[in-house]
Amino acid sequence: MWFGNRILSTTQLSxxxxxxxxxxxLLTTNNGVxxxxxxxxxxxxxxxxxRSHSASLTDFGGVGDGRTSNTKAFQAAMNSLSRFSSxxxxxxxxxxGKWLTGSFSLISHFTLYLHKDAVLLASQNENxxxxxxxxxxxxxxxxxxxxxxxSLIYGTNLNDVIITGDMGTINGQGDIWWKKSKSLRYTRxxxxxxxxxxxxxxxRLNLLNSPSWNIHPxxxxxxxxQGLRIIAPINSPNxxxxxxxxxxxxxxxxxxxxxxxxxxxxxxxxDQYGIAFGMPTKQVIIRRLTCSSPxxxxxxxxxxxxxxxxxxxxxxxxxxxxxxxxRIKTTxxxxxxxxxxxxxxxxxxxxxxxxxxxxDYSTHADHGYDHxxxxxxxxxxxxxxxxxxxxxxxxxxxxxxxxxxxxxxxxVTVSLSAIAEKVQWNCLDVSGxxxxxxxxxxxxxxxxxxxxxxxxxxxxxxxxxxxxxxxx
Ligand SMILES: *[C@@H]1O[C@H](CO)[C@@H](O)[C@H](O)[C@H]1NC(C)=O
Numbered sequence: 001m002w003f004g005n006r007i008l009s010t011t012q013l014s015x016x017x018x019x020x021x022x023x024x025x026l027l028t029t030n031n032g033v034x035x036x037x038x039x040x041x042x043x044x045x046x047x048x049x050x051r052s053h054s055a056s057l058t059d060f061g062g063v064g065d066g067r068t069s070n071t072k073a074f075q076a077a078m079n080s081l082s083r084f085s086s087x088x089x090x091x092x093x094x095x096x097g098k099w100l101t102g103s104f105s106l107i108s109h110f111t112l113y114l115h116k117d118a119v120l121l122a123s124q125n126e127n128x129x130x131x132x133x134x135x136x137x138x139x140x141x142x143x144x145x146x147x148x149x150x151s152l153i154y155g156t157n158l159n160d161v162i163i164t165g166d167m168g169t170i171n172g173q174g175d176i177w178w179k180k181s182k183s184l185r186y187t188r189x190x191x192x193x194x195x196x197x198x199x200x201x202x203x204r205l206n207l208l209n210s211p212s213w214n215i216h217p218x219x220x221x222x223x224x225x226q227g228l229r230i231i232a233p234i235n236s237p238n239x240x241x242x243x244x245x246x247x248x249x250x251x252x253x254x255x256x257x258x259x260x261x262x263x264x265x266x267x268x269x270x271d272q273y274g275i276a277f278g279m280p281t282k283q284v285i286i287r288r289l290t291c292s293s294p295x296x297x298x299x300x301x302x303x304x305x306x307x308x309x310x311x312x313x314x315x316x317x318x319x320x321x322x323x324x325x326x327r328i329k330t331t332x333x334x335x336x337x338x339x340x341x342x343x344x345x346x347x348x349x350x351x352x353x354x355x356x357x358x359x360d361y362s363t364h365a366d367h368g369y370d371h372x373x374x375x376x377x378x379x380x381x382x383x384x385x386x387x388x389x390x391x392x393x394x395x396x397x398x399x400x401x402x403x404x405x406x407x408x409x410x411x412v413t414v415s416l417s418a419i420a421e422k423v424q425w426n427c428l429d430v431s432g433x434x435x436x437x438x439x440x441x442x443x444x445x446x447x448x449x450x451x452x453x454x455x456x457x458x459x460x461x462x463x464x465x466x467x468x469x470x471x472x
């Protein structure tokens with residue numbers, strides 16, 4: 001282009017290579033400057049706890065060219081920074097750049113901070129993902145797999161761990177995993193998983209194209225998840241947004257999620273494994289969630305709920321283009337419970353079902369499940385719900401002989417799409433009340449004028465955790 005249409009002579013070409021060499025040399029020098037930029041500037045951020053030490057990924061040999069693996073740099077950073085865990089903790093800064101990495105694990109009293117132009121690129125090489133055991137409350141993978149790939153960012157037995165940034169990006173590059181999802185011997189990895197951890201914050205990040213679930217906190221407590229933008233193709237398999245699993249005291253706030261599976265799914269273990277482990281998910285707040293899930297639901301409870309799910313408060317939800325609104329899934333053999341669940345102020349548009357409950361979601365870990373382990377579903381409350389362009393308002397199926405009880409629906413206004421079903425409420429083996437519901441609820445939900453379904457107004461412990469302004 002520079003030379004127009006001229007045909008270059010050999011001398012010109014060799015002159016050109018000298019020019020190229022000089023340009024390259026200059027670029028290399030510039031790389032040195034880039035290295036300087038890898039240093040941490042000063043910035044402020046909000047966190048559960050601030051840190052007294054900070055370092056940049058480049059201090060540990062990190063290279064942000066999108067090609068060099070940074071798995072070792074991350075692990076070296078953790079090894080080095082762990083020495084500050086008892087003296088104010090540490091922050092690892094990920095500078096602008098594309099940082100290719102395999103799975104790595106975090107440490108306690110630690111903050112991973114992504115600059116707004118930092119992109120963590122997940123390796124597409126299976127060897128960069130260690131295989132770990134299935135969780136004890138599950139026993140097996142969905143298709144009987146005995147092991148699973150460790151998540152990209154992993155932590156176990158941690159206290160005080162923060163993953164945040166200035167809307168930096170974690171790109172799971174999940175397409176290769178989605179393609180081979182059926183042929184894998186181990187369960188696909190999550191993007192972020194924290195197990196047996198407490199005081200966790202995950203905030204202000206872009207999460208893209210996770211191989212499977214985006215965020216999976218398990219057997220953990222005191223968790224704040226805030227200000228995330230989670231995006232995966234709407235046909236990508238199992239790319240759930242946030243799946244708290246046997247967790248206590250958790251707040252999910254101000255998140256935007258578009259994905260191929262549920263935006264948020266609460267879980268607590270599977271059949272006899274989950275019953276034996278016996279750890280519920282409880283004290284959950286989900287608020288100001290914007291969601292689109294054309295294949296699945298805005299919020300799902302279950303189907304793995306064998307340790308129980310209780311005290312869940314959901315409010316101020318906006319959705320468009322979602323298959324279902326709230327979905328409760330369970331089956332005989334699960335045991336456990338789903339109780340004291342509260343929804344209010346949901347505004348939804350373009351959907352198949354607003355409310356779905358099924359007592360026959362029959363996927364089992366194996367044949368060893370207890371055929372007499374009946375789940376309890378009780379005290380489920382929905383109020384101040386508006387949904388537009390809906391095909392069917394509610395399909396509620398309890399379990400014969402073990403009905404779902406204490407359902408409450410008040411001030412629910414559903415307007416139908418042009419292709420709506422004739423029957424809008426289909427109920428079996430459920431009981432409860434309704435009030436101010438349009439279209440009118442089924443006969444099993446007796447119409448009680450002027451009932452307002454309950455929504456708790458006490459304050460959960462996680463609400464008392466105030467983020468501090470921290471400076472680097
Ligand atoms: C019914 O719900 C709508 C939508 O949330 C709300 O604007 C309205 O105030 C509610 N009505 C009553 C009587 O609470």
